[in-house]
Amino acid sequence: MVAVKNSHTLVALVQDKPGVLNRVASMFRRRGFNISSLAVGHSEQEDLSRMTFVVEGDDGTVEQVIKQLYKLVDIVRVSDLSTEAVVYRELAMVRVRATSQTRSEIMQLVDIFRANIIDVSADSLIIEVTGDEDKIDSLQELLKGFGLMEVMRTGRVAMLRGAASRQEVARRGAETTRANKPQDYEQIL
Numbered sequence: 001m002v003a004v005k006n007s008h009t010l011v012a013l014v015q016d017k018p019g020v021l022n023r024v025a026s027m028f029r030r031r032g033f034n035i036s037s038l039a040v041g042h043s044e045q046e047d048l049s050r051m052t053f054v055v056e057g058d059d060g061t062v063e064q065v066i067k068q069l070y071k072l073v074d075i076v077r078v079s080d081l082s083t084e085a086v087v088y089r090e091l092a093m094v095r096v097r098a099t100s101q102t103r104s105e106i107m108q109l110v111d112i113f114r115a116n117i118i119d120v121s122a123d124s125l126i127i128e129v130t131g132d133e134d135k136i137d138s139l140q141e142l143l144k145g146f147g148l149m150e151v152m153r154t155g156r157v158a159m160l161r162g163a164a165s166r167q168e169v170a171r172r173g174a175e176t177t178r179a180n181k182p183q184d185y186e187q188i189l
Contacts, residue, residue, distance in 0.1 A: 007036060008055050008062045008082040009158045015074040016042065016049040023072055024051065033065050037155035048076060052157050085161040091128070091154040092136045097147035098125045106146060113139045124149055
């Protein structure tokens with residue numbers, strides 16, 4: 001995965017119920033927006049999930065994406081983290097060919113990248129690596145020489161840096177929610 005200069009990281013808090021991901025993906029398809037990366041998982045709040053999107057485009061495109069997301073009933077809050085101090089991470093699992101001659105060299109690379117070997121077989125290793133996209137791209141590029149057999153990447157997840165209190169994050173999100181989507185989500189936040 002190559003990082004794009006005009007990529008924006010959006011995080012949406014959504015109701016955790018069937019069909020939400022399909023409605024969000026359909027909106028992107030209908031409007032012709034491209035999702036470079038998508039990660040979805042449960043949030044710290046019961047009945048809410050968090051979706052992290054990486055969207056390519058200029059500020060106007062991202063503004064339109066956010067407006068269109070707020071039109072969907074299941075969207076509670078959307079945040080553009082592109083200009084914030086944020087921690088980004090991605091997880092990848094890489095199956096690479098390994099012979100008795102190459103196994104120790106691969107293990108040295110794994111150590112340098114602070115990755116883990118999570119499965120060993122007679123002819124391959126599965127490596128788990130977590131980090132930013134550049135780190136994962138670099139390890140993947142080095143492993144190509146041994147023979148990549150399979151690669152699975154989660155896509156970007158992001159979280160604001162620092163000790164921002166939950167109340168401050170919720171307050172900022174609630175202001176955005178109320179300004180763009182006039183519904184009462186006070187009990188959720």
